[in-house]
Amino acid sequence: MKPPLVLLDANVIIEAHELGLWHRMVASFEVMVPAVVARHEAKYFVVGGQHNPIQLASLIAQNKVKELQADLSELSASPTSTVASVALRLVHSVDILGLLSRPRRRWISQVP
Numbered sequence: 185m186k187p188p189l190v191l192l193d194a195n196v197i198i199e200a201h202e203l204g205l206w207h208r209m210v211a212s213f214e215v216m217v218p219a220v221v222a223r224h225e226a227k228y229f230v231v232g233g234q235h236n237p238i239q240l241a242s243l244i245a246q247n248k249v250k251e252l253q254a255d256l257s258e259l260s261a262s263p264t265s266t267v268a269s270v271a272l273r274l275v276h277s278v279d280i281l282g283l284l285s286r287p288r289r290r291w292i293s294q295v296p
Contacts, residue, residue, distance in 0.1 A: 185214075189213035191215060191216070198226060214250065216252050218253075222249075
């Protein structure tokens with residue numbers, strides 16, 4: 185069984201595509217994405233100035249990525265645990281890119 189990975193923001197998905205890590209993430213983790221991100225936010229990524237589509241719908245249809253949905257009653261049932269869970273998962277989601285990514289050049293601003 186793969187460890188779960190909840191990606192709450194399209195930016196993590198887009199950057200994983202841009203870094204060439206997306207397929208490795210899907211192979212290594214049980215990736216879960218909120219419906220709003222899957223359907224409306226994670227649409228494309230840019231490499232070499234070229235726009236490339238993100239194919240979340242096909243991965244969801246193939247059960248390679250899980251789409252998360254919740255209605256208002258589910259979210260309001262336990263607001264404290266929901267907020268804590270979301271915060272922990274967001275930190276883990278952002279952290280995982282650092283673990284999987286290859287070294288990148290970092291720009292450091294110099295203050296005179």
